[in-house]
Amino acid sequence: MLLKRFTEKAIEAGCDEAGRGCLAGPVFAAAVILPADFENDMLNDSKQLSEKKRDALRRIIEKKALAWAVASVSPEEIDDINILNASFLAMHRAVSRLKIKPEFLLIDGNRFKPYENIPHKCIVKGDGKYLSIAAASVLAKTHRDEYMQKIHEDFPAYGWNKNKGYPTKQHKEAILKAGLSPHHRTTFNYHIQLKLNL
Numbered sequence: 001m002l003l004k005r006f007t008e009k010a011i012e013a014g015c016d017e018a019g020r021g022c023l024a025g026p027v028f029a030a031a032v033i034l035p036a037d038f039e040n041d042m043l044n045d046s047k048q049l050s051e052k053k054r055d056a057l058r059r060i061i062e063k064k065a066l067a068w069a070v071a072s073v074s075p076e077e078i079d080d081i082n083i084l085n086a087s088f089l090a091m092h093r094a095v096s097r098l099k100i101k102p103e104f105l106l107i108d109g110n111r112f113k114p115y116e117n118i119p120h121k122c123i124v125k126g127d128g129k130y131l132s133i134a135a136a137s138v139l140a141k142t143h144r145d146e147y148m149q150k151i152h153e154d155f156p157a158y159g160w161n162k163n164k165g166y167p168t169k170q171h172k173e174a175i176l177k178a179g180l181s182p183h184h185r186t187t188f189n190y191h192i193q194l195k196l197n198l
Contacts, residue, residue: 014132029090030139069097
């Protein structure tokens with residue numbers, strides 16, 4: 001059973017990202033403020049859920065959340081500031097788009113750059129511990145998957161409709177054959193990664 005809240009009185013937003021370990025596509029992040037009485041037995045870390053369940057939960061979360069927002073950071077920005085800082089930036093952008101300003105941020109992971117003057121708490125594997133972070137993980141994942149499905153239509157060789165930009169064998173073999181697309185992150189050391197992991 002996931003915990004409802006970390007704080008008792010503050011307006012709390014859960015934040016998580018998706019796509020940090022990918023070779024292609026943006027990193028996405030979501031911020032979600034849930035009602036105090038929100039319950040859903042199916043909600044969990046998005047990585048533990050099937051695509052069908054994630055899609056169903058996305059509709060529920062977007063309908064029932066007090067506020068939610070999704071934002072992304074492009075491959076070009078990732079190459080410029082590195083993937084860790086890009087993950088922080090994506091979460092900052094998501095928080096900034098919330099229609100209700102949170103008073104406390106609950107962050108999945110062990111590191112975060114403070115956003116404005118809002119206090120925060122990092123929770124390792126928080127998407128499996130708190131409902132708001134789990135909800136953010138579902139939104140970040142489903143919105144990113146939807147984006148990767150869309151750009152797959154223009155670059156079908158890489159199989160993004162299945163691997164979503166992660167370094168699967170098929171994806172890496174496609175890079176060897178076709179080279180990099182405009183959606184790839186160029187700061188990865190492809191040659192070493194491809195030779196060691198194929």
